[in-house]
Amino acid sequence: MKSFLRMCLTALLVVFLGTAGGCGVGETDTTAWPRADQEIQQGSKQEELLVYCGAGLRKPMEEIAVMFQEETGVLVQFSFGGSAQCIGKILTVDKGDAFLPGDVAELKELIEREMIDRQKAVVFHVPVLAVPRGNPAGITGIEDLGAPGVKVVLGDPEANPIGKLADKVLKEYSIFDKVEPNVVARTATVNELFTYLALKQADAAIIWEDNLLGSEDVELIETAVLADYIKTVPVVSLKCSANPEMANRLVEFTAGEKAMAIWEKWGFKPVPKVE
Structure with missing residues (x-):
């Protein structure tokens, strides 16, 4: 019986050590591309x-x-x-x-x-108004971001250009004070904005046009307003x-x-x- 238990513990330890070396989500944002595990000739420096x-x-x-x-x-x-x-x-x-x-x-x-x-x-970098597929909140333009019950997610203006841009647009169209109470999150990156929409945790966001490429979960709402804010x-x-x-x-x-x-x-x- 003791021998069997030792075998089980040994197997679990092997599994643990085999997985402990991997990085968890969010541990680092530094990436070598291509990955640095490619073979380099001994004695040479990449x-x-x-x-x-x-x-x-x-x-x-x-x-x-x-x-x-x-x-x-x-x-x-x-x-x-x-x-x-x-x-x-x-x-x-x-x-x-x-x-x-x-x-x-x-x-x-x-x-x-x-x-x-x-x-x-x-x-x-072309800004666009984006919503979850199917547009559940019925968004037709940036004015709708201030409507009661609409959940808006925007970039953090202290962290990224899309956040600065969104605030500037809303202020110049005099709707910032109406939209701000509807903002459920401010994100550090534009990729996080896209995730909120894809998971239907928000009804609308201002993101970059290229973020929509190939997406089946997020769609574009046509609006001429943002054409003046291309970066x-x-x-x-x-x-x-x-x-x-x-x-x-x-x-x-x-x-x-x-x-x-x-x-x-x-x-x-x-x-x-x-x-």
């Missing part, structure tokens, strides 16, 4: 770049990183998060090679501190980069023709090239 990136840009940037590594052999290490979170990390550790926020206006503090080496405009996504290299030549090469690559095919695949519209 050349890397650290890129801070808005969470809503994750899908295209992960693909672009793969293509960049295939061309240069350089591994791109990402730190994803809200723009404010990314900027906070850059200012705190003074380390990293490049940064992509959801709106060029987010670069203001880095520009003032003279921390940017090279800057390129990449794609447009531009930039990519910049940082002066704190340990590899400025390769950081600048990544900037050019991210805004270049090869990468643009990936941006468009994920629903982004390219910024016209200035001749």
Whole structure:
């Protein structure tokens, strides 16, 4: 009997140790892409770049990183998060090679501190009014966000560009005071806004158009109001980069023709090239 119990305990310990090494949800927002478990020849060191990136840009940037590594052999290490979170990390550790926020206006503090080496405009970020599939609350425009009983979720204006944009729109159309009591959550990233809608935990949100690509759970409500609030996504290299030549090469690559095919695949519209 004791022998049997020892065998059972041993089996449980093996299972525990086999799973304990995995990261739990939310433990880290730093991702190596492709994953750093790829074999590296003994005695050689993998050349890397650290890129801070808005969470809503994750899908295209992960693909672009793969293509960049295939061309240069350089591994791109990402730190994803809200723009404010990314900027906070850059200012705190003074380390990293490049940064992509959801709106060029987010670069203001880095520009003032003279921390940017090279800057390129990449794609447009188009805001839209979105609702859960089927539009259960019957939303027809931004004015409906202030209607009694409507549950609204918005980005945190202190954390991300979509939150700043939403507040600006609501204030300029003089409906902020009506909508604010209906706000059930403010999120740190645009991806969280999408999740609220997909799970039908909110009736409406202002998100980016590209978030809707391929979605079966969230739909767009056509409104001309938001057409005046389109933003531009930039990519910049940082002066704190340990590899400025390769950081600048990544900037050019991210805004270049090869990468643009990936941006468009994920629903982004390219910024016209200035001749």
